[in-house]
Amino acid sequence: DADVTQTPRNRITKTGKRIMLECSQTKGHDRMYWYRQDPGLGLRLIYYSFDVKDINKGEISDGYSVSRQAQAKFSLSLESAIPNQTALYFCATSDLAAGIVPGELFFGEGSRLTVL
């Protein structure tokens, strides 16, 4: 089955460390997104990419960077992790191709990051 895969699924790190969360997809979708989920705050968009050459900031991009290495891969980096970046991170994909509902995102299982 075509899928969205996130690695690692769980990570504990220390303040100041560099962390990379990776997302790969076999759906063939052009669009990829990184969201973080916090209790009471819902899902907030960090970065999104509509194709390999397109990178856009979301509403909470400070402290994060991304790389779209290929159509299928979209990585999120925390250059110097801090405790308030402790959250559940979701990668998602979408496309405007025929047969796909505009606005339907396909989510990975999430990466739980704890910064001590």
Next chain:
Amino acid sequence: AQRVTQPEKLLSVFKGAPVELKCNYSYSGSPELFWYVQYSRQRLQLLLRHISRESIKGFTADLNKGETSFHLKKPFAQEEDSAMYYCALIAGGTSYGKLTFGQGTILTVHP
């Protein structure tokens, strides 16, 4: 900028009771609105979208532009409806496809 507000963090009902999850939005354009659901140990997934005007798993949602609301309703809740529900809005123009989510509502349906 667009905003989606779900005023209830938690909502508890008994099986067979009606349930309504509230969603209000602010957006200067013509919105497209969605409900997403995350069941325990499953991925977040699309439940329904307002354009389709469909009923999914007994849930319906009507876009009320006058009240800028998109409440999710089900006449008779079931235990399997227990989940986290997110309302989301899609912006048009060049950002088409970028969803803004609300804070989420955890629905618990008691037996």
